[in-house]
Amino acid sequence: MRKIVIAGNWKMYKTQSEAKTFFSEFPAHLKTTASQAAIADQQILICVPYTNLAILQTILPAIGQANLSIGAQNVHWAENGAFTGEISAPMLLEMGIKYVIIGHSERRQFFGETDETVNKRLKAAQAHGITPILCVGESKQQRDANETESWIFSQLAADLIDVDQNNMIVAYEPIWAIGTGDTCASSEANRVIGLIRGKLTNPNVTIQYGGSVKADNIDEIMAQPEIDGVLVGGASLDPAGFARIVNYR
Template sequence: MRRKLVVGNWKMHGSLATNAELLAGIRAAEPFVCEAAVCVPFPYLSTCLLALQGSHIGLGAQDCSAHEQGAYTGEVSAAMLADVGCRYVIVGHSERRAYHGESDQLVADKAKMVIGKGLVPIVCVGETLAEREAGQTEAVVKRQLSAVIHTLGQCIPQAVVAYEPVWAIGTGKTATPEQAQEVHAVLRKQLAAATEHAGAMRILYGGSVKPDNAAALFAQPDIDGGLIGGASLKAADFVAICRAAL
C-alpha cells in the first residue's frame, strides 16, 4: 500500500512574513493521513525548517546542482541541502527544462546526486501541448524517465516521479483523472521493467491540482499524490488537497 504524498512547490513566491503565516495555517490542520512536504525557495529553507520543528511536514528544495562542489557561482549542491535539513529535492521541473535548457541527462545526473546525499529526488516528466496534440505524450515521458532509470540503476526505487503535463501548469487546465491515470500507468509499467519495486514507488500528478479536483485525481490507481503549485500558497487549499489524499 503506497502512502499518498502531497508536495507544495512554492516556486519563486514568499517572504518571511507570508511563509510564517502559511506554515502556521498548514500546521494547525495536522495530522494528515498523507505525507506532506513543502519545497521552498533557497533563501527560506532554514527559517522554514525552524517553523516546521515538531511537525510531520517535510522540507524540500526546488532544484540543485549536478556537481558536488566547486566554482559554480549561484548553484546550490545537494550536500548543502542535506546540511540545512531538506528531505526532498525537485529535479527536472518543466520550468527548469524550458527556461534553463535542462536536458534529460542533466536531470538524471541531479537525481543521482540527490540520492547520493541521502535525499529523495522528485523527478518531473511531462509533455507540452504541442507534443500531446501530436500524439507524442507516451514517447516524451518515457524518454525523460528512461534517462533517469539508466543513470540511477538499482537506486531508482529511491526516487519519486511526478507527471506534470506542461500544458496544465499554471494554465487552469487540468488533465482529466482518466488522462492522468493513463500516463501514470505508462510510467509504472516502465518502472516495472527496471525494478521489482515499482509497485512501491510513488508517482505524483502535478498540473493545476485544486481542492475541487484532488479527490478524483487521487482516486486513480496509479496516482499517489500531487506536486502542487499555486494551490500550495494558500493554507486552506493545501490542507484541503492533503485531506483529499486518503
C-alpha cells in the same frame, strides 16, 4: 507499499516573512492529531525557495506534524565548485533537507535543463540520501501530435540511467496543464501514470500527478488507482486551500 506524497511547489513565491505567516496558519487547517494515525502512510511536503529553507526548518518542530517536511526545488550535481547561483546536495543536507524537485518543466523550458543534467542531479541527490522528485511530461504540441507516450518514455530512459529507483518519486506533469487552469482529465492522468509505472523496475515507486491541482479536483484525482499523490503549484500558496488538498480523505 506505495506511499502517498502530497507536495507543494512554491516556485519563486513568498519571502521569509510571508513563509512564516503561511506556517502560522497552515497547521490549524490540517486534520487533528487523532486523525493523523489514519494517514501515517502520507507524506506532506512543501518545496520552497532556497531563502526559506533554513528558517522553515527551525519552525517545523514547533508545528508537531511528524509527516510534514520542507523540500528544495533544485540541486546541483557537484558537491562544490565554480557554479555561481547553484546549491549542492551537502548544503541542503546540512539544513536537514531530504527532498528535492528535479527536472521540473520550468527548469527544462527556461533554464536549459536537459535529460543529461537531470540524470546527474538525480544521482547527486541520492548519493547524499536526499529523495528526488523527478518531473516528466509532454507539451501541448507533443500531445496533439500523439507523442505523449514516446516523449515521456524517452525522458524516463535518459533520466533514470544508473538511478536507484528505491529512493525516488516521479511526478507526471503535463506541461499544457501547469498554471493554465486546464487540468488533465483524471482518467487520462491515471492512464499515463500507469504507463510510466510499467517502465519502472520498481512498481512501488510513488508517482504523483501535477498540473492545475486544486481543492475542487483533488478528490477525483486521488480516487484514481495509479495516482499516489500530487505536486501542487499555485494552490499550495494558500494555507487553507493547500490544507484541503492534504486533507482530501
